[in-house]
Amino acid sequence: MTDLLRTPLHDLHVEMGGKMVPFAGHEMPVQFAGIMAEHQQTREKAGLFDVSHMGQVIVSGGDWDRIAAGFEGLVPMDVLGLSKGRQRYGLFLDESGGILDDLMFANRGDHLFVVVNAACKDADIAHMKATLEPDLTVAPVTDRALMALQGPAAEAVLAELNPAAAEMLFMDVATLDLAGIEAWVSRSGYTGEDGYEISVPAAQAETLARKLLAHDDVAPIGLGARDSLRLEAGLCLYGHDIDTDTLPAEAGLSWAIQKARKAGGAREGGFPGAEAVLAQLAEGPASKRVGLRPQGRAPMREGVELFAAETGGAAIGRITSGGFGPTVGGPVAMGYVPAELGAPGTVVHGELRGKRLPLEVTKLPFVAANFKR
Amino acid sequence: MKYTEEHEWLDADGDLVTVGITAHAAEQLGDVVFVELPEVGSEVSKDDEIVVIESVKAASDIMAPLDGEIVEVNEAIVDEPGKVNEDPEGEAWFFKIKASDLSPMDDYMDEAAYKDFIG
Numbered sequence: 399m400t401d402l403l404r405t406p407l408h409d410l411h412v413e414m415g416g417k418m419v420p421f422a423g424h425e426m427p428v429q430f431a432g433i434m435a436e437h438q439q440t441r442e443k444a445g446l447f448d449v450s451h452m453g454q455v456i457v458s459g460g461d462w463d464r465i466a467a468g469f470e471g472l473v474p475m476d477v478l479g480l481s482k483g484r485q486r487y488g489l490f491l492d493e494s495g496g497i498l499d500d501l502m503f504a505n506r507g508d509h510l511f512v513v514v515n516a517a518c519k520d521a522d523i524a525h526m527k528a529t530l531e532p533d534l535t536v537a538p539v540t541d542r543a544l545m546a547l548q549g550p551a552a553e554a555v556l557a558e559l560n561p562a563a564a565e566m567l568f569m570d571v572a573t574l575d576l577a578g579i580e581a582w583v584s585r586s587g588y589t590g591e592d593g594y595e596i597s598v599p600a601a602q603a604e605t606l607a608r609k610l611l612a613h614d615d616v617a618p619i620g621l622g623a624r625d626s627l628r629l630e631a632g633l634c635l636y637g638h639d640i641d642t643d644t645l646p647a648e649a650g651l652s653w654a655i656q657k658a659r660k661a662g663g664a665r666e667g668g669f670p671g672a673e674a675v676l677a678q679l680a681e682g683p684a685s686k687r688v689g690l691r692p693q694g695r696a697p698m699r700e701g702v703e704l705f706a707a708e709t710g711g712a713a714i715g716r717i718t719s720g721g722f723g724p725t726v727g728g729p730v731a732m733g734y735v736p737a738e739l740g741a742p743g744t745v746v747h748g749e750l751r752g753k754r755l756p757l758e759v760t761k762l763p764f765v766a767a768n769f770k771r
Numbered sequence: 772m773k774y775t776e777e778h779e780w781l782d783a784d785g786d787l788v789t790v791g792i793t794a795h796a797a798e799q800l801g802d803v804v805f806v807e808l809p810e811v812g813s814e815v816s817k818d819d820e821i822v823v824i825e826s827v828k829a830a831s832d833i834m835a836p837l838d839g840e841i842v843e844v845n846e847a848i849v850d851e852p853g854k855v856n857e858d859p860e861g862e863a864w865f866f867k868i869k870a871s872d873l874s875p876m877d878d879y880m881d882e883a884a885y886k887d888f889i890g
Contacts, residue, residue: 429801432801432802433802433827433828437827622828696805696823696825697804697805697825697830699830722825722827724802729804
């Protein structure tokens with residue numbers, strides 16, 4: 399794994415018995431105690447995730463309104479209406495409205511703080527630099543680690559280091575002093591649980607991680623459980639559930655496009671692919687992303703083709719994420735089906751090892767979110 | 772006890788051979804969540820994929836290590852796949868095969884050779 403990048407927490411992962419694997423150009427822990435145990439740990443207490451491979455970017459230049467107006471040219475979100483100290487889920491789109499990446503962006507007063515997916519980071523930065531007006535500066539943050547503390551105990555754990563953490567609500571962002579370390583904290587995550595994402599200077603990341611892990615309720619969590627947690631939470635994984643072939647509405651992400659940017663809104667359109675994106679929003683997509691519960695015990699994973707009937711007919715869609723849901727206690731999946739087969743309760747069939755097995759279309763998420771709103 | 776490169780163990784009593792996966796394989800697979808076993812009475816050929824085993828991470832197949840007839844399968848691991856992680860070389864055996872040709876047994880590894888094989 400010589401060509402792979404290492405995060406500031408690499409040595410700590412190895413020390414804690416993390417099984418290291420290549421992921422998006424980085425050497426990352428896929429598991430520590432085991433995926434099932436780590437999953438339950440996060441749902442029941444708290445888990446600490448290293449997400450330093452993700453891209454952290456600062457967009458600055460001028461006041462908030464200038465930055466926000468510029469960024470609105472890149473995303474179909476209401477950026478101008480985002481209050482200071484608040485974060486929003488966003489999408490970068492191509493000229494056809496296909497999704498280039500999904501991201502989080504926050505109003506941190508004099509700048510916009512963006513967190514993007516590891517595999518898309520270089521392309522996203524190039525896209526921002528190429529598309530934003532030259533008076534705005536796009537600065538990758540390369541000297542900070544990013545970790546996530548997730549689970550019902552996360553608030554109490556972080557509040558021991560700074561009581562202000564408990565005062566934050568879901569999608570709030572703040573700069574907090576955590577044991578003397580300057581941390582950029584957001585109350586968000588990728589597990590469906592309450593929790594925080596914490597950006598800290600690389601040199602102090604291990605110190606903070608050790609402090610958090612010293613708490614009885616916290617254990618290290620690898621990429622394996624991160625995937626099963628987000629799947630149960632119904633959250634998209636870029637490159638699997640969403641990509642340049644999917645538009646926001648069919649991906650079930652219409653909620654992420656605020657009124658101001660939709661047809662008839664104060665700042666309608668004005669983002670890449672606006673025509674196609676708004677047309678699909680208005681007319682409804684031909685196919686859509688849905689939750690799927692295999693009726694048997696066999697997990698159905700990404701790539702399994704879906705059929706309307708048990709025999710005959712062409713494929714109508716495919717599974718884009720799937721596996722075993724430890725909290726659900728059975729197999730869970732997400733995939734695309736024609737809109738007319740997208741109502742909860744509809745039964746479709748997935749072809750697994752030559753056999754068509756039934757799946758029921760299910761509302762997402764599979765496990766109710768536990769956010770502090 | 773004999774071992775295959777596919778990480779199966781074979782415990783022969785005459786031509787009746789009990790087959791399971793090794794502790795090393797179970798550990799590599801991680802938490803097992805699904806097992807599909809062959810039908811009792813089915814005739815299988817060596818290298819047929821006759822068992823599907825899925826962990827939280829991935830799906831994998833187990834091949835018939837010998838030609839023969841499946842005479843018994845362990846339904847307990849279908850009901851509780853987690854047993855494969857708990858006791859892979861004991862209670863969580865997979866199937867028993869009445870071998871029609873035991874000669875491949877000579878090529879399979881003994882315990883010392885298997886230990887070397889997995890390093």
